Every structure is written in C-alpha cells, then in structure tokens.
Amino acid sequence: MKIDIILAGVGGQGILSIATTIGYAAVNNGLYLKQAEVHGMSQRGGDVQSNLRISDEEIFSDLIPKGQADLIISVEPMEALRYLPLLSKTGWVITNDQPFNNISNYPAVDDIMGELSKLPQKIIINADQIAKDLGSPRSANMVILGAASPFLTMEYQILEDAIAAQFASKGQEVVDVNIAALKAGREYAMKNK
Amino acid sequence: MQKLLLLGDEAIAQAAIDAGISGIYAYPGTPSTEITEYIQKSKEAAEKNIHRTWAANEKTALETAIGMSYAGKRAMASMKHVGLNVAADPFMNVAITGANGGLVIVVADDPSMHSSQNEQDSRTFGRFSMIPIFEPSNQQEAYDMTRYAFNFSEQYQIPVIVRITTRLAHSRSGVTMAKKQEENKLQMPKNLRQYVLLPAIARKQYNELIEKQVHFEEESENSIYNKFIEGSDKSMGIIASGIAYNYLMENYPDRKCPYPIIKLSQYPIPRKMIKKLYDMCDSIMVMEEGYPIIEELLRGILDDGKTIKGRLDGSLPRAGELDPNSVAKALGFKRYEGNPVPEVVKQRPPALCVGCSHIDSYNALNEAIKKYGEGRVFADIGCYTLGALPPFNAINSCVDMGASITMAKGAANAGLVPAVAVIGDSTFTHSGMTSLLDAIIDKTPITVLILDNSTTGMTGGQDSHGFGRIEDICLGLGVEREHLHIIKPLRKNHEENVALIADELAYDGVSVIIPTRECIQTLNRRMRQKFKAKAE
Ligand SMILES: Cc1ncc(C[n+]2csc(CCOP(=O)(O)OP(=O)(O)O)c2C)c(N)n1
Numbered sequence: 001m002k003i004d005i006i007l008a009g010v011g012g013q014g015i016l017s018i019a020t021t022i023g024y025a026a027v028n029n030g031l032y033l034k035q036a037e038v039h040g041m042s043q044r045g046g047d048v049q050s051n052l053r054i055s056d057e058e059i060f061s062d063l064i065p066k067g068q069a070d071l072i073i074s075v076e077p078m079e080a081l082r083y084l085p086l087l088s089k090t091g092w093v094i095t096n097d098q099p100f101n102n103i104s105n106y107p108a109v110d111d112i113m114g115e116l117s118k119l120p121q122k123i124i125i126n127a128d129q130i131a132k133d134l135g136s137p138r139s140a141n142m143v144i145l146g147a148a149s150p151f152l153t154m155e156y157q158i159l160e161d162a163i164a165a166q167f168a169s170k171g172q173e174v175v176d177v178n179i180a181a182l183k184a185g186r187e188y189a190m191k192n193k
Numbered sequence: 194m195q196k197l198l199l200l201g202d203e204a205i206a207q208a209a210i211d212a213g214i215s216g217i218y219a220y221p222g223t224p225s226t227e228i229t230e231y232i233q234k235s236k237e238a239a240e241k242n243i244h245r246t247w248a249a250n251e252k253t254a255l256e257t258a259i260g261m262s263y264a265g266k267r268a269m270a271s272m273k274h275v276g277l278n279v280a281a282d283p284f285m286n287v288a289i290t291g292a293n294g295g296l297v298i299v300v301a302d303d304p305s306m307h308s309s310q311n312e313q314d315s316r317t318f319g320r321f322s323m324i325p326i327f328e329p330s331n332q333q334e335a336y337d338m339t340r341y342a343f344n345f346s347e348q349y350q351i352p353v354i355v356r357i358t359t360r361l362a363h364s365r366s367g368v369t370m371a372k373k374q375e376e377n378k379l380q381m382p383k384n385l386r387q388y389v390l391l392p393a394i395a396r397k398q399y400n401e402l403i404e405k406q407v408h409f410e411e412e413s414e415n416s417i418y419n420k421f422i423e424g425s426d427k428s429m430g431i432i433a434s435g436i437a438y439n440y441l442m443e444n445y446p447d448r449k450c451p452y453p454i455i456k457l458s459q460y461p462i463p464r465k466m467i468k469k470l471y472d473m474c475d476s477i478m479v480m481e482e483g484y485p486i487i488e489e490l491l492r493g494i495l496d497d498g499k500t501i502k503g504r505l506d507g508s509l510p511r512a513g514e515l516d517p518n519s520v521a522k523a524l525g526f527k528r529y530e531g532n533p534v535p536e537v538v539k540q541r542p543p544a545l546c547v548g549c550s551h552i553d554s555y556n557a558l559n560e561a562i563k564k565y566g567e568g569r570v571f572a573d574i575g576c577y578t579l580g581a582l583p584p585f586n587a588i589n590s591c592v593d594m595g596a597s598i599t600m601a602k603g604a605a606n607a608g609l610v611p612a613v614a615v616i617g618d619s620t621f622t623h624s625g626m627t628s629l630l631d632a633i634i635d636k637t638p639i640t641v642l643i644l645d646n647s648t649t650g651m652t653g654g655q656d657s658h659g660f661g662r663i664e665d666i667c668l669g670l671g672v673e674r675e676h677l678h679i680i681k682p683l684r685k686n687h688e689e690n691v692a693l694i695a696d697e698l699a700y701d702g703v704s705v706i707i708p709t710r711e712c713i714q715t716l717n718r719r720m721r722q723k724f725k726a727k728a729e
Binding site for chain 1: 196363528541
C-alpha cells in the first residue's frame, strides 16, 4: 500500500489539521509516513502545500515526484490547480469550491471552475456551506477530508478514530461535530464520484 | 521504545533533551526555529529547567553556548544558515578553543531560498573552521546523529555542526528514541587556559586542531553514517550526501540501484572511501543538497581526471534544492511529469495580514516622503519586508539584519538626504542598536522607523527582546528626546502621523520614530487563549 497526497491551500487556512488527522491514522496503523510542510514566509497568506506520503514500506523522498500524486486535497479551488503537475494520470482532485481571494488579480471564478471541470476525476464540494449547515463553520476542513476519504485506501473508521483522538481534549461535542463533518463530506463524495 | 511523529527540527530537539543538554541557545530563523520552540514547549525540559529562552542574536546565542560548554555542560546553539554569518566570529574561534561539555551547533540551510536572502551552504563553514559536520538524511538520523554528535564533541573536545536543510527541517516522520542521558555536572576545563586565545596559546591550539584532522577523517571512514553500497554497474559511481540520498533511492522503487553508492553523512570527507569508488568506476556522479562542494574537490583545479557529473556540468541544476525529478533526469530516466499549471492560476505571494500595523506605518511613510521622490527607504528583514511588494512599493533594500540603519547612514553620508531606515523591533535588538549608535555619534541626518509590533513576527511570533524597552534603549544610546517619538499606527491617526514623519524627515540629525501596535497574529492568539481560559 502506498499513497501520495498533496494538501493545498492558503497560509492561515489550516491545511495542516487535515494532514494531522491522516498522519495520526496512518501511524497508528503501523504505516510509514513522511509529511513535508511549509513553514515560514509563505504562511503569511501565500500559497502553501504539504506533501503527505504514506506507505507500508520505507519512504525515501520527503517530496512527491511530479506526476505521481494519487490525490490533491485542496481547501481552495485555485490552489487545487496549482499542483496539477504533481498529479498522476489516474489521480483524483478533491477541492473546496470557495475561493479565498486575497490578491488583486484573482481570476474569475468561472474560469477556475472551467479548468476544474476539465479534470477527469474530481470532487468539487462547497465545504463551507456544509460545515455551516452542521452549525460548525470551522469544520470545513473535516468536510473536505471526508470527501477525500473514499480515495485514501484506508478504512473509514480509522479516520473517525483519529478525529476522536485529535479533538478529545476539546470535549465530546467538538469530536461529534467534526465526525459529522467528515461523514457529510464522505456522503457527498460517494454520491458525486 | 517509543515512536514519535517529529519534524526533522523536532527530532534534533528531542535528541538534545535526551542527550542531556543543559541549554539551547538560539535566535529564530526559518527553517531552524522549531528546534528551540520544541524545547520551549517540552514538559521534560521545563522539569529539568533546561535553559531555553531566546537569545538576542546568533552571536550571543553561540557565545552563551560556548560558556556553558566551558562549564562542562552540554549545550546546543541553533540557527538558520545566515545566522551563522552573524555568529561567525565565535564560531571560527571556538574551533580553536575546542569544547569542554559537548557543544553542537545546528545550522539549517535553505536551498531554493524559501524564506531567506541566499542559499549559502554551511558545510563550507565546517571546512573553513575545520570541525566535523554531521548531515542526517532523514528524521531518524537527525535524532541519532545529534546524540552521536554530542558524544563525538566530548570525545574529541571539539564543537561540531549538525547541518540540515529545509526539507528535512520541516518534514515529519516516525522517530524512535534511544535511552536518555543525565545532564553533565559542572566541571571546569582541565586546562584553564584552553579558552584564552592569546597568540601563543592560539598557535598551539590551532596546531592541535590540525593534528586532530587525521582522527576526524578516520572517524568518517568508519562511521556508520557513511556507507559504501556495492553495485554491479561500474560505469558510474554515485556520491549522495545528506538528503540527496533519498532522491536517489526514490528513483529505484525496488531499492536496487545498479551503481555503487557512497551515502555520505559525516565530514570531513572520507578520502579512502571516495578513492575506492573513484578507482572502481568509470565516472562519478555527485549529488549534494547545496553547493557542489564535494564535486569541486573531486574535480580539483585542473579537472583532468575521470568524468565527474553533478551540479557543475549541468547534470543537476546549478542552484536550488534537489528533488526526485531533477535527480531522475541526472540518472537518465524519462518520467511522466504531470500536466502544466493552467494559465488561470495566479501567483499568491505572501502579504501583510489584514489589520497589520505595518500597513498603517507604510501608508504614513509613503505619503510623508513622496515629495522627495523614490529610492530613499532602506528596510530590513521581517514581515515589514513585504512592504517591497504592491500596493506599498515602499522600500528599497533588504540585505541582512540591521543593515537598514547603517545603509541609510552610508547613503546619507553620500549625500542622499533625507534617508530613511525601517526596522522591526526584534531586528533592532538583534543588530540595529550598534548601527544606530554609529549614526548618533556622527549625527548623520537619517530618520529611523522602528516598527514595534511587540514580537518577532515573520518567524511566528516569538518573544522580542525589545519588548517595552525600545524607547529606553534609544535614549540610552543618545537619541535626542525631542526627536524620539512613539506613534500609534492606526488609520485614524494617519494625518497626524504623516505630519510628524514629515517634520522629522526635515531634521538635520538622527530622528527615531517608533510606531507601536501589537502584531495582529499574536493579538488574536492572546485573545483566543484568554477566551479559552475563561470558558474553562
Ligand atoms: C541573521 C538572521 N537571523 C534570523 C533571520 C530570520 N528572520 C527574518 S525576519 C525575522 C524576525 C523579524 O522580526 P521583527 O524585526 O520584529 O519584524 P516583524 O517580522 O515582527 O515585522 C527573523 C528572525 C534572518 N533572516 N537573518
């Protein structure tokens, strides 16, 4: 088993929370993991990405080679497109459809959606809305993780367990709402894949 | 033993704790910051009362670590690559004094300059000072080699370098810990003149350092971190140092590279091992994350030996970090390289946060200086360097920490009046105070803006030495009371701030203006914590 994932977003959007959940799940199941993160300058509202590699064999490179990522998981639609050179021919793109517009020349949303719709394998989801409907706008990233879950080659329950462990210190309510977000995202992906 | 998911930086930090350090000394700098932060957050470090507060700069950090080593305890100094320039004086000289308690200097290089002004390779400094370098290739080695480095340092009474690069610093993986070691007892150096570098003593100790080189090389030849891996295809031999080894192996999914390989992680360079490879193979490929140091040495001045491939002949890119793809190309593999980035995708450079005080400072400065024309603002390193980008286009330099004030002074000396310096509070206490003193002594007509957001913003909001002290420091240095102003950078104060800056620009002497308002990130963080505390 081996899966290479690009997590994408804008500095401040908290993509590392997604990485933490997947990473926790992987490590607790005895898998090897490497997770290259972006720290420093780009965290100030620039584009950020994380290379997440999971395997049942030793992993060498911290970076995913071009054309080899199985998944791009993005919390922002333009950022999903930025990493297409890394995506394999059979890879999936899972992305939020809510733009994060902090630059003066942000492209027309229709143009972004046009590019995304050209992709052969994608899940485009309004995670913000789904999270809001669940009464927890801050759980949008978990909705996206849920949408990616059918493609993770990991048992779904493992992810729920990881969330339970990750948010345990914040109380059962927070755990529940994040698991609900995960489920909602997963359901959407199952219907739309 | 326990396995933890750690960044390369954190693996080094945990290793330092487990090796029994009594102090970590550092100034923040990407990609090294998380080493110290990990120790600051560690319960164990708190219980043992390991020294872990930030230093004013890398020079003070290293000197303090040297002092702790003198007293027989283990110390770590950590910094980013350009930080070692600031600490270069103690660094070069501690190679001559040698160490007493284990002294490990961690330097994190930033090839591709993700968050830096250059991509200098600290292995050059290792050669320069003639001390051993350990260059781990993964997180587990980062842990293991840091432990090893402390032992090595004490065994040979020599400071050593652990050199990492951005990818290892900021990538996480599972790390297994080894048995913990107690802290050393207070113990003075056997020879109380060891650290007295008077010429007569220095000459003697320098000779000893030279004599130690044989032993260091011998250690490199036999180190478990330098591996000679046999291969059947002798048309080429490969030397892969540090994390370059990972990119090499990534290209052989079955982990069987046909060529003989030297996996190199400990310096000085093991010459015998290299000679064996060289004699055995028709050509050599050198893969290094950083400068082509081994490659240049292997080529020599005349470069008239066997064919050497690497960064100098274009087999690998001359600059920037390596990656699996550039290494694949060097090995002659043709790989699918994905689809191009669609044209709609726009660059998203980092930017000042919404609500950042620097925005209001720049808006006021831009307006006040407009009538003098462009090109007069010397800035420094920090979040405020983003003032170079639109919409501000406010600054004309960012060279090294502290240079804003001295460059403004030099330009003013040359006749560029008014000249302005813009410097952050943490950068000011790092290296700006002496610059300001130069200007005061000369009464050079410059206007200095010390942007005081009460924190070291760019690197994630570490405590700033100048907190609550900037004004007193300026007065102490000799800034005239009438030309020292604290202003509040807020939109509602814009007109007032413009007028004040304009007045000081016209003053024929040193003026200091301190726009003071807390960083919006640290403010939000504080508020969240307060809120959380209340809720609990
Ligand atoms: C010699 C050296 N050490 C460390 C750094 C890393 N660094 C860049 S900016 C910065 C902090 C600047 O803080 P401050 O001056 O307070 O400005 P702010 O970012 O808060 O606006 C640091 C530590 C560096 N570039 N050079």
